[in-house]
Amino acid sequence: MAKTWLVLSDQLPGQLDWIKHLKASGCAVIRRDKTDEVETLLSGGMIGGILFHGPSGTPLWKAVEEVRKSHPLYPIIYSLEESDPVFATHPQDELHVVVGKNPSIEERKQMAKNLLRVGSLHRRLRELEQESKGRSDGNNPLAMFENLEVNYIIDRLLLHFGPIVPAKNIHWIEAKEANRLLDIDEHEFRMELQHRFLATPLMRSYKETEGHVVQSALKSLPWGKARLEEVKDYCVWRTKGSRMGLIPISKSQSEELFGYFLLEGVDTGDLDFVAQQMAKSVSLVLPVLELGFRCWEAENKGFVDILTPLYNQRFLPVVLDNEISRCQRHGEEFTVLFLDIDYFKSVNDTRGHWIGSRLLTQLGAVVSDNIRTCDFGFRYGGDEFVVVLVGTGAVNGKLVAERIRKKIENLVFQVEDQEVKLTVSIGVATYPDHATSRDELIKMADQAMYSGKNKSRNVVYIAS
Structure with a gap:
């Protein structure tokens, strides 16, 4: 994820304050008072977002508005005086924000971090949509559409989300497996993981981890198994000083739960939009993912007795x-x-x-x-x-x-x-x-x- 802000301003005092706050949020900053290089910087993948500081109606303002039209998926912060004619009326959305002098330093830092994440998710989602319409090939990150091996599909999704979701780790847990993990004793589960040797799509992780860690994170749910199936929207909770998030995924043709993305060690900030975009991204590949699961289940059923649960x-x-x-x-x-x-x-x-x-x-x-x-x-x-x-x-x-x-x-x-x-x-x-x-x-x-x-x-x- 690009963590560089392009600051466009010809007003030095306010510009310096913003630069200080952006750097304090862990971002790099490129300063320009003209837009000559904006296209090159954006196309080169160097820039994560744009901050405009100054009055509306100026040539620099008009240039920024042109950039907004040509690159709608890049976040823009408009730092305007509250007396500016467009301060209260300029169109805003999750990627384009108008601010005055009110935001505190911490609010500015958090705004900068969140907008970069949102912008990155938007652009990744657009890539998914475009690539899913095209033919998959060896260089296409959505080659998963020609590979029904379900573990591969899930791992590709986790690789897509990993760099842009603000969490220590991301886990996929199939719905029935999630309920089972809440029932099973931790020691018994450790034994199971030690001896089970067939990789399954029931539980996968973005980063290498131990299964009992995932189970422990899931078991920290404050409402437990009794209400797990009632979770229809993204939720977040705190356990042992760490924030956890749960994103339920429903099946493509029904409201039945298919599985969950469990976010371990979630960074601070409002993650509603991140969760929304993750669910939207998954929806693009959900039919393929479900088909992959059916193929895996059919293969597994070749080892299952027809009369008993053995x-x-x-x-x-x-x-x-x-x-x-x-x-x-x-x-x-x-x-x-x-x-x-x-x-x-x-x-x-x-x-x-x-x-x-x-x-x-x-x-x-x-x-x-x-x-x-x-x-x-x-x-x-x-x-x-x-x-x-x-x-x-x-x-x-x-x-x-x-x-x-x-x-x-x-x-x-x-x-x-x-x-x-x-x-x-x-x-x-x-x-x-x-x-x-x-x-x-x-x-x-x-x-x-x-x-x-x-x-x-x-x-x-x-x-x-």
Whole structure:
């Protein structure tokens, strides 16, 4: 963002005051008493805004008005005497401001900073609009329109906003993910981030950060999850001496929330316009972003079981290979649970396969509800389930297995007007204690499960 003000004035006293205040706001200043070089300076990208100091009606004033017509997206501060004929009537908007002698030094400094940001956002928005109408190519920052990889699209948006939004960092959080982050325990989320290895568009950041930092910022919302979905407009709050901002983004064809831009460490000043322009910029690419999300979800659904909230067998080798590699690097361990429903064939035979399918759905939900978000649950096939407990040894793995077994044993499953009692047998195998390869680990857990079935069923059995 260009932080240089072009001061156009032939009146030295007031001009010097403004120059002092502009420099105090962190801006550079170029002084001119003619407009000969204005076009060159603006086209060269050196200038962020123009300050005119003097009376209206002069040749310099007329020249500034011509600049306003030819470069409407550059902010102009008109410093006029309050007795000037146009002081109260000259057109103003968010980019063009008329001021007298009243603004304090701090007000002038803040005005200068805010106008530069607003002008930069306006020009960036115009670039987005123009480029989105043209054909994308390798040199076009909106090449995202030819790339439906959703992480790329979000990252390009963050790169657009990063230099011009007055915040320490900018985070994108998908709407459902935002609600989940408000629910999940921070320690558990740290574990999840440590072990999840698939980059997702659910949470992205402009600058490198740690996920728990984003979660902590979101959890500092003063109204909490209960009202998160009620946030329809930009809001700002203070936590631990830092200002946070939240910009909700709705879907293109409905008022349903799509996600949020979370601004961390927001600079002082009025950010309403910044938020408005961010939302407007996103609206240009929103249909593409939504399509990218649908593509990502479709790809992910290839790993999701059709009956339960768990993954399917296709995803299991990916997870096991990754966990083995991670444990080899860090000298850690993980545990696999192999679950099989006792006497499930008789349930299908006596009550029907439709009832059996509904029971599998409910039992899968029980498994999902009783493992951490950093763990992985799978429907292995038929009435068999697998759980991968990351960073967990055999002893704690058995405790988790017992919790799941007891939960299922004590639950009365209901399908329409039928009540069904189920039990499961669970085998436990740990890497690297019981096996050091993917296939061998599953085999050991499977054999442990069958050993339990051969003894009594409704039991947890550790591999040996």
